Amino acid sequence: MKIETIEGLYEIIRERKEHYEEGSYTCYLFEKGLDKILKKCGEECTEMVIAAKNQDRTELSNEMSDLIYHMLVLMVEAGLTLDDVGVILEERRQKTGNLKKFHVVDKNS
Numbered sequence: 001m002k003i004e005t006i007e008g009l010y011e012i013i014r015e016r017k018e019h020y021e022e023g024s025y026t027c028y029l030f031e032k033g034l035d036k037i038l039k040k041c042g043e044e045c046t047e048m049v050i051a052a053k054n055q056d057r058t059e060l061s062n063e064m065s066d067l068i069y070h071m072l073v074l075m076v077e078a079g080l081t082l083d084d085v086g087v088i089l090e091e092r093r094q095k096t097g098n099l100k101k102f103h104v105v106d107k108n109s
């Protein structure tokens, strides 16, 4: 996935938040509000999990795309920029060997 694809989609979504566009699904989500956006994020996440469980690569790619789109809508609704998340990912990229920080390793498992 190219970063420009994400940036371009985020930009379109941000524009939809500022300017109403007839027939726009994104505008429909913003009009419905936060609860609707969160519901869609939950739905798409669940559909992604089911697609992965069913080992359906095409469906998994589709559901991941749906989830990414709805996450970007949530980011715009919440006032987050791509950089807000990017900075955290970049900080984490500098750190390797994170296993012990987050998990107590059970030698029996």
Ligand SMILES: N=c1c2ncn([C@@H]3O[C@H](COP(=O)(O)OP(=O)(O)OP(=O)(O)O)[C@@H](O)[C@H]3O)c2ncn1[C@@H]1O[C@H](COP(=O)(O)O)[C@@H](O)[C@H]1O
Pocket (backbone or CB within 6 Å): 012, 013, 016, 021, 023, 024, 025, 026, 027, 040, 043, 065, 066, 069
């Ligand atoms: N990437 C997406 C995208 N991914 C998923 N979806 C929509 O998300 C919905 C998910 O399908 P569902 O069956 O779960 O939902 P639904 O029954 O259609 O609608 P709900 O009433 O459940 O919300 C579909 O209507 C898809 O069209 C998207 N809608 C828009 N975009 C992009 O957003 C940009 C702006 O689109 P508009 O706002 O429509 O102009 C465009 O460049 C599009 O590429």
